[in-house]
Amino acid sequence: MWGIRKNFLALGMLSSCFYGSLEALEFGSMGNTSAAMGGAGVALKHSAWGLYYNPALLSSDPRVKMGYSLGIGLKEHNLAKIAKIDIKNMANTAERLVSTFASGSGTNVGEITNVVKDALSSVLTSSGQTPTGNVEQDLQTYLQNHQGGNYSDLITQVLQQVQQSSSLNPEQKDLLSHIAGSIDYGKLDFSQAGAGGVAGLLQDITISKGGDKGLDKAVNDISAVQDILKDNNLNVTSQDGVILQLSSKTMNEKLGSLGVAIFASVYSSMSVKADASRMRLIIDGGNGSYYELTDNGDSFSYKVSNQTDYNNYSLIAALEDSSDAHKLIATSFVLTELPIGYARTFYLKNGNLNIGVTGKFMSAISTQSQMNIKTNIDFKKELTNFASLDNAISSNNFGIDVGALYEVDFPEFRYLTFGLVVKNINSPSFQSTLSDITIKPQYRAGIGYNSKRFNLAFDADLTPNDLIAFSNIRQQSQMIGGGIAFDLKAIDVRVGAMKDLRQDTGLILTGGLNVLGFLDIALQTSTKFTRVENIPIPQYINLRVGGSLSF
Structure with missing residues (x-):
């Protein structure tokens, strides 16, 4: 009976490879303020990260703002079953x-x-x-x-x-x-x-x-x-940035508002492409x-x-022979963006309309690797080779973001804002080893309530965004979420929740704390967990450290 046991050992080895795998590219998150408020930022005026979420925000709150943020996130799909x-x-x-x-x-x-x-x-x-x-x-x-x-x-x-x-x-x-x-x-x-x-x-x-x-x-x-082979992904993402907004009321009224930044993002993904x-x-x-x-x-x-x-049809036979029926495909995508944004306010009878546009130089380094999944493969060695950037390809492009923000000017709704943004409207594309990577337009709408000591925001992706994945079932993300923030002078407290409508990660809870502006911690974690070696790990988690100042 050793032959049968060996066959099922192959399935065990196949399952184990997921624990070293990674994956994703979507609308994303930058800065700590929105990250702690359910990812909502399209209509959030007081955040320093308006250039990322909606360039129209630059003129809605005309002040000098600066911020920095470092973050790392993990998301897995369909791996809870493996445990x-x-x-x-x-x-x-x-x-x-x-x-x-x-x-x-x-x-x-x-x-x-x-x-x-x-x-x-x-x-x-x-x-x-x-x-x-x-x-x-x-x-x-x-x-x-x-x-x-x-x-x-x-x-x-x-x-x-x-x-x-x-x-x-x-x-x-x-x-x-x-x-x-x-x-x-x-x-x-x-x-x-x-x-x-x-x-x-x-x-x-x-x-x-x-x-x-x-x-x-x-x-x-x-x-x-069998389900895991058809539908899977695991990703690790790091989105980091430094931002500066230059504006004042006088400057905004005469010339408009400007913003510049450096965004550095790393998307690492791994998924299985199986022969159905x-x-x-x-x-x-x-x-x-x-x-x-x-x-x-x-x-x-x-x-x-x-x-x-x-x-011809056995899963076990496919793992034993030299065929390429089932492949493990990994992608590393390092994207650096240098955005310059401009926004202007148009004063209307019952509100203000802010229009913003961002042009950004985009430089990418990308590599993709694949290996045939077989019973005699050395996963540790292959995963080490995957981590190498020896065959990486560099390419450059540019991107365009456009956004609008409407500020209601009725006495009862003076702090209410509505935002709409389209990021990467020109679909910038970058070369890679196996298949070029195209960032398709990302559409998001938001609503906010922006008072001096209390902020409320909610965002929703209007369309699903494709992820970098090669599994049989198309991998997408479509986020909705919101949160509240309390400005207690020396301390800011933020809480929220969000949900990915296209990924089964459960409800994602968010929260953050800012002390004196320059020290900020934000955390996002799903309510669904995977147990690895009896240790519970959230199916989605993102931790950010940063800070911001406004004057």
């Missing part, structure tokens, strides 16, 4: 199934066939019928007499025959005793297998979940591995026998397969 997968149980379960339901030589009737045949013989005899001794014919006769689906008499006899069998070991008896009442006897198949099986052997069995906890766990874990046609769990049982396990939701099927299907 719950029991590879050892999967291997043990496969061994139990093969040893229980398969013939040792592939030419003689298996013991499970004898158990069902003897049980049918006893039931038919007790009902006044004569069994033929052919398990398939006797089963059909029994089913015709029990069209209502009540198989309790057969189940009782199967349990009795299992315990009386001298060919079954205690582990096999235990398994059959647990699942005897869960077998769909109407779908049992002992006929000649269509792909070269032997007449009389069990060809197909469907078992409802709930009979054996270990079996249920293994089947659910197998489905989880080679995801079936077909097991090599040895001695030329092959079996396929299929999860049907509330039940699972175990049936005879063949070598051709094993070679």
Whole structure:
């Protein structure tokens, strides 16, 4: 049975590679103020980071502002399931199934066939019928007499025959005793297998979940591995910056307001690109026998397969041969931006309209690597190679952001603002090793309430933003969020919450504290956790340290 255990060890190695992986590029977050308020900044006047969130903010609060911020964030998608997968149980379960339901030589009737045949013989005899001794014919006769689906008499006899069998070991008896009442006897198949099986052997069995906890766990874990291969990503992001806003009321009224900054961002991503046609769990049982396990939701099927299907469609075979069916793809994208923003206020009857535009020089260093996922791969060595920037490609481009902010000038709503921004409206593109990276336009709207001691803000991405990922299912992000801030003179306190509508990270709670302006700490953390080596890690977390001054 070592071959089966080795097959499932391959799945375990595949799962382990995610713990070294990374991923993402979206609207992002810069500065500590908005980060602590649910990521909202498009209509937040008092923040020093208006140049990043909405250039129109430069003229809405015409003062000199400066700030710095350093941050690092982690986000994973679909990896929580990995922590719950029991590879050892999967291997043990496969061994139990093969040893229980398969013939040792592939030419003689298996013991499970004898158990069902003897049980049918006893039931038919007790009902006044004569069994033929052919398990398939006797089963059909029994089913015709029990069209209502009540198989309790057969189940009782199967349990009795299992315990009386001298060919079954205690582990096999235990398994059959647990699942005897869960077998769909109407779908049992002992006929000649269509792909070269032997007449009389069990060809197909469907078992409802709930009979054996270990079996249920293994089947659910197998489905989880398949889901992870189709839909996955893990990313580490660092967005850092220094910003300066130059303005005053007089300057703004005559010339407008200016802002300059340096933004340095690092996006590191890793995801699996799997061949969807080679995801079936077909097991090599040895001695030329092959079996396929299929999860049907509330039940699972175990049936005879063949070598051709094993070679062409099996997930395990794809991990063993030299094919490129399943690939691990990593991307490192280092982006430096030098933005210069300008904004002007237009005074209207019942409010002020601020229009802003940013032009930015963008320089990127990018590299992408891929490796075929196989059982004999040295993941530690390959991940070390992934971290190297030896084959990195440099390229330059420019980007344009435009934004608008409307300030309501009614007495009851004097502090209310509405903002709209489009970042990277020209879709700047950068070269990379495998595939060029294009930053598509990002649309976001926001609303804010901006008083002297109290601020309230809410933002929403109007469209989903693509992430740098190569998994089978397209990876996107679409954030909504908001928060409140209290200015207590020497100390500012901010709290909020946000949610990614396209990623299953749960509700993300945010908070921050500023002391005397120049020291600020902000934290974002999801309410969903992944346990790695029994240590809970948030599926999304971002920590920022910075500060800002305004005068």
